[in-house]
Amino acid sequence: MPHRAIPLAEKIYNGFLSYIHTFDTLTRLAPVYFKGRDWVSMQLNHRQRLRLYKDLLFQLVREFSEMLGSDAANRMIWLKIRNEYQKLISDRNDIELAETFFNSIIRKAFPGMSADPELMYLMEGYSECTIYENSHLVNSYPGFLGLEKIIRSILDDYEFGAPFMDREADVEFLINSVKEVILTRYQPGPETTTELLKSVFYRNKAAYLIGRTYIGNKWMPFIIPILHGPKGIFVDTLIFDPNMMSTLFSFTRSYFMVEAKVPSQIVGFLSSVIPHKKTHELYNAIGFNKHGKTLFYRDFLLHLQQSTDQFVIAPGIKGMVMTVFTLPSLNVVFKLIKDHFEPPKSMTRQEVRDKYKLVSLHDRVGRMADTHEFEYFRIPIDRVHPELIKELRNTVNSLLQIQGDELIIKHLYTERKMEPLNIYLENCSTEEGKFVVEDYGRSILQLAQANIFPGDMMTKNFGLTRQKRVIFYDYDEIEFLTDMNFRIKPKPENYEQIYASEPWYEIAKNDVFPEDFKRWMIGRADLKDHFITYHQDLFDPKHWSKIQQKIQQGELIHAFPYPEEIRFRPFEKV
C-alpha cells in the first residue's frame, strides 16, 4: 500500500528539511556574532546547533510513531517508506545527510533496531567527495597577478563587516610569510594559482580562511586565521604546517560554523588540504557529526571485513566506572559504563552519561576527546577475545545481548585511541618526558580556562595523540571550574594537628587544595622537579581563583589552536 508510505516518507523528509533549514540559519549567525564580537552569543548559538539534531528528532519521532501506529516493526512498511523517501531525496546535493537522517528516524522508531542494511542506508552515500569544476566553491587567484595583488584581493574578497585594525601591516605580514615559507623553495610558474574556499570557518573568537596554492607541481595548503580584537579585525598568522592544520581540525576541538551548501564539496576540498583526516572526521568538523557517525560506522564495518584481530581489553589501568576495549588494528576505543561502581565512586549510570553529554556540548579546547554514542552496537562474537568476554560479563553484563553469532552492546561510546599518558611516562626518555609533562600541566590549565575542572587529574586519565599532545579522556568526575572552591591548606597549630593522620580541618565536597597536587601528579623522580618548577601556577590556589573570577566576569578566553609563537602580533588581545 504505497499511499500509506507516502505521507510517512514525507513526514521524515519535512523533518529533514526543517533540520537543514535551522542548521543553516544558526550557522549563518556566526559571522554576525563575529562582526559584533559577541562571543557569548557565539557560544550559545553553537550549543544550540549541537542540540538541534536530537531535539528535533525527539519531537519528530513521536509524531511519526503515532502515524505509524502498530506497524513500528513492520519491515514491509519500512521498505516502502524507504522507497518513497528515496524518491524525495534523490536530487538533493546533500543526499548523504538525508540518508543519515532516515537512519536516525528508523533507529528510534523501530523497536530494538541497531543496523539493518536492507532498511537503512549503511553502505550507500558518497564514497568520494569530488570537487566539481566551475563550482561556486572557491575564489581563484591566478599566479600572474603577483603575490601582493593576490593578498590584497583576498583581503578585499572576505568581508567581515568591521574595519581592519591595520590592513597594511596584515598585507606585509602575509607577504613576508609566503616569501619565507614558499618562495624560498618554489618558483611560481604560469600554472601557479591560489584557491580559497568561499565559505569562512568560524569557531570561538576566530574566523579561518582555507586555501591552497598550486606551485612546484603540487597543491600547498594553507590556513589564514582572522581575529576580531577590540581594535578591529586582523590577520593573526598564516599556517602552512600540515601538522598544525591537522590539529586545527582535531577530534579534540569544537565543530566549525561554516556555510556548506554542498557539504560533500566542502569536505572534498578539505581532504585535499588537511592531511590524514578521514572523511568522517571532516564531516564532524563542519558540524554534521551525525553523518560523521554514519561514515565512521561504515569505516568500522569495512575494517572488520579487512582485519582478523580480536577485540581486547584496552591497555592501561582499568577504569572504575568504564570498561574500555579496543581492536588493536583500529585507532578507536569502545567505552561502556559499568553496572556497578566500587567506592569511592558513587554516581549513577545516568550521571556518567550526563558528564559525557556535558563534554559533547562544551568547548573541548583541543584538550578533550570527542565521543560518538551508539546503541545496540554489533560485534561478531568470534572476534571478541575470551578475556574480554569474561571482563564484559563481570562488569557490564546488563548491556550485553547475544544474537546468533553476534554480541550486541546496548550502549557504548567510541573515542579515538590514544596512548595512555601513564604508560608513555613509564617508558619514555627524560627529554621526551619533560616535553609531555609540560603539556600535561598546560592541558589542565587550558581546560580550566574553558571552565572545566577534570576532577581526577592522574596521568592515567590522559592520553597522547600522534603529535604527542596531551588530551583528557575520563569525564565521570568532571565539574565546572566555577563550582569548585580552591583553598590554601590551613597551617597546623599544635602537636595533634601536625601529626594527625587524617586532615584535622573540615573539607567540603567541592574543596580543592592545589598544593596537594605536587604529591601525586608526577611520580617519576627525573621529571617531578621539572614539572613542579615549570607549572608553579598549578599548585597556587590564587591562580585557580583568578581563572574562576575571569570566567565569572564573562570573559571567554580564546584557546589558540596553534602555537602562540607563530602569531604575527603575539600580544594582541582578542
Ligand SMILES: Nc1ncnc2c1ncn2[C@@H]1O[C@H](COP(=O)(O)OP(=O)(O)OP(=O)(O)O)[C@@H](O)[C@H]1O
Ligand atoms: N581514548 C582512549 N585511548 C586509549 N586508552 C583509553 C582511552 N580511554 C580510556 N582508555 C583506557 O581505559 C582506561 C579506563 O578509561 P577511563 O579513564 O575513561 O575510565 P574510568 O572508569 O572513567 O576511570 P576512573 O576509574 O579513573 O574514573 C584508561 O585508564 C585507559 O587505560
